[in-house]
Amino acid sequence: MPNIKSAKKRVRVIATKTLINKSATAELKTDIKKAVLAVENGDANSAEAVKVAVKKIDKAVAKGILHKNSAARKKSALAGKLNAAKA
Numbered sequence: 001m002p003n004i005k006s007a008k009k010r011v012r013v014i015a016t017k018t019l020i021n022k023s024a025t026a027e028l029k030t031d032i033k034k035a036v037l038a039v040e041n042g043d044a045n046s047a048e049a050v051k052v053a054v055k056k057i058d059k060a061v062a063k064g065i066l067h068k069n070s071a072a073r074k075k076s077a078l079a080g081k082l083n084a085a086k087a
Contacts, residue, residue: 024065031056032074039081050082 002008035053038046054075060066066074 021065024060024063028056028060028065032078035078036081039078039085042085046085047082050078053078 002011031049031053035046035049038049043049057066057071057074061068061071
């Protein structure tokens with residue numbers, strides 16, 4: 001454990017930010033899973049679910065939770081599944 005006051009504060013701040021990032025990541029994963037399930041089950045609102053997931057992915061990139069290339073890969077996979085289901 002740190003002894004210096006500023007180092008103690010950094011530990012507290014990092015712990016808080018870690019919790020925020022973990023909750024955002026969990027929410028993102030949930031929305032992606034919902035979109036994938038909607039597409040696989042052929043739901044009528046699957047396009048809307050994919051749209052919501054893509055929006056969450058873009059927000060995660062803006063907040064620095066996801067890398068932009070990782071986000072592009074995830075969005076591309078969702079779009080591909082949606083297009084394959086439509087065809």
